[in-house]
Amino acid sequence: MGTVIDHATVTRAGWRSRHSALRIAVATAGACLDEAGCPPNDLDLLVNAGLYRDGNLGEPALASVIQKDVGGPAPDVAKRLAQELVTRDKVDFLVGFGFTPEALAAAPVATEGKTPMIIMNAATSIITTKSPYVVRISLTLPQVSAPMGDWAIKNGIKKVSTIVTDYGPGIDAETFFKKTFTAGGGTVIDSVRVPLNNPDFSAFMQRVKDAQPEAVFVFVPATEQCITFMKAFKERGLADAGIKIIATGDLLEDHQLQTIGEAALGVVSTHHYSMAHDSPENKAFLKAYADANGPEAGAPNFMSVAAYDGMAAIYNVIEKLGGTMDADKALAILKGYKRTSPRGEIMIDPETRDIVQTIYVRRVEKVDGQYRNVEFENVGMLKDPGK
Ligand code: PHB
Numbered sequence: 001m002g003t004v005i006d007h008a009t010v011t012r013a014g015w016r017s018r019h020s021a022l023r024i025a026v027a028t029a030g031a032c033l034d035e036a037g038c039p040p041n042d043l044d045l046l047v048n049a050g051l052y053r054d055g056n057l058g059e060p061a062l063a064s065v066i067q068k069d070v071g072g073p074a075p076d077v078a079k080r081l082a083q084e085l086v087t088r089d090k091v092d093f094l095v096g097f098g099f100t101p102e103a104l105a106a107a108p109v110a111t112e113g114k115t116p117m118i119i120m121n122a123a124t125s126i127i128t129t130k131s132p133y134v135v136r137i138s139l140t141l142p143q144v145s146a147p148m149g150d151w152a153i154k155n156g157i158k159k160v161s162t163i164v165t166d167y168g169p170g171i172d173a174e175t176f177f178k179k180t181f182t183a184g185g186g187t188v189i190d191s192v193r194v195p196l197n198n199p200d201f202s203a204f205m206q207r208v209k210d211a212q213p214e215a216v217f218v219f220v221p222a223t224e225q226c227i228t229f230m231k232a233f234k235e236r237g238l239a240d241a242g243i244k245i246i247a248t249g250d251l252l253e254d255h256q257l258q259t260i261g262e263a264a265l266g267v268v269s270t271h272h273y274s275m276a277h278d279s280p281e282n283k284a285f286l287k288a289y290a291d292a293n294g295p296e297a298g299a300p301n302f303m304s305v306a307a308y309d310g311m312a313a314i315y316n317v318i319e320k321l322g323g324t325m326d327a328d329k330a331l332a333i334l335k336g337y338k339r340t341s342p343r344g345e346i347m348i349d350p351e352t353r354d355i356v357q358t359i360y361v362r363r364v365e366k367v368d369g370q371y372r373n374v375e376f377e378n379v380g381m382l383k384d385p386g387k
Contacts, residue, residue: 066091070102073196078102079109086113092325093118093314098303099221100124100168107131114327116334118313120306124168125386128354133327135334135353137313137346138306139272141172141219142386144248147359147379148217148270149180152246159187160246161213163204165220166193173219173248176385181217189213199225201232208243209236215244222253222301230263239263249274249373252364255301257371264364264371272357273302273343274373285342302343309341313348345381354384 066089068081078097085091086109094110094117097103103122107130110117119127119136128134152160162177164170170193178188190211192204208216216238220229229251233239245251249271252264275286285308289300316337317330335350347356359382362373 073099073101075101075105079105082106082109086115095310096120097122100127103127104130107134110134116327116330118310120310121303125172125384128352133331135348136355137310138355140354140384140386141169142176143382143384144270144272144359145173145176146180146385148246149177150184151361152181152215153184153186157215159189159214160217161190161208161211162188162217163192163208165196167196170219172386177217201229202236205232205236205238209238209241213243215246218245218247218251220251222250226251226256227259230260234263252373253301254299261371267364268361270359270361271302272359273305274362274375275299276367276372276374277343281340282342305342309339309346312339313337349383352384352387356381356383
């Protein structure tokens with residue numbers, strides 16, 4: 001593979017850090033990169049040797065993770081990189097996939113190469129139907145949007161405009177919000193779709209304002225666009241006109257929420273994870289995230305949790321297979337996989353290979369000086385309503 005080892009270093013684990021193998025590995029990698037003068041983003045190959053978890057001898061002695069950064073929604077690049085990973089590097093799993101177009105482009109590569117593909121974000125319902133090797137551990141947009149239609153009705157909202165990003169997950173969000181909202185007697189007076197790349201929300205905001213809905217249902221992908229959206233909403237005077245935002249949690253994801261700030265206060269959204277979720281598993285996750293990434297990394301979000309759970313699922317497969325990889329056996333193990341995640345109980349539906357999980361209704365509040373999505377209701381365990 002033409003790998004060049006630039007530098008090697010060793011750190012000694014004192015007894016104090018005996019309980020955090022991950023921290024030791026991260027510290028060693030950081031020291032090594034520092035000494036080699038190599039920025040982490042230039043890293044192509046990371047080899048973790050001898051990373052053992054406490055009392056868990058099933059941990060593979062040697063695991064390698066090959067990282068490729070697609071750099072935004074770029075399906076052609078994703079497909080080419082997936083092909084290289086499967087045919088040249090002979091990887092055992094393809095994992096990641098932030099955006100739907102990348103996941104859709106890579107799915108045929110997973111089928112062709114008989115390689116399990118774990119989706120850690122991309123959330124258009126249809127993705128799991130595109131290859132028998134795809135398993136999703138994140139969310140689907142119908143799963144988080146349908147409950148918002150019901151919640152709006154129950155809370156006396158009758159007249160709504162929708163505004164979504166114009167691609168797979170946005171269209172799923174619009175469709176499934178409308179379905180439950182109109183079934184409950186609500187009216188969608190206008191549906192606006194904005195382009196995925198570099199949207200200027202101002203003109204769209206004016207259109208929503210002119211339609212005078214009681215609330216606007218929103219999906220935008222969890223990127224800096226959330227900040228741009230909330231800014232435009234305020235600047236265009238929609239809040240002052242009394243229009244409420246109801247959204248999927250993508251708009252108010254925990255990593256960006258402090259930057260959005262005051263404008264988010266009181267906004268209600270539906271989603272599967274909030275960093276304010278009160279459980280021992282979430283506390284352990286928040287600590288592990290802070291230990292591994294340091295304070296400058298900021299808050300984890302729902303994508304971090306999907307990655308964490310995805311790695312746990314892979315770990316479970318490796319352990320069950322005793323370190324010998326077999327794609328079909330791996331799929332059999334992943335189907336029906338259950339885990340107590342930082343978000344609550346999760347399961348992979350054996351039929352659809354899609355995530356089953358609790359969806360929460362949350363409101364942004366200030367807790368200990370920080371803006372947080374505080375869960376106040378839930379709709380129980382939900383399969384993808386899009387299937
Ligand atoms: C996607 O499927 O492209 C997607 C879904 C939800 C997000 C971001 C991207 O927040």
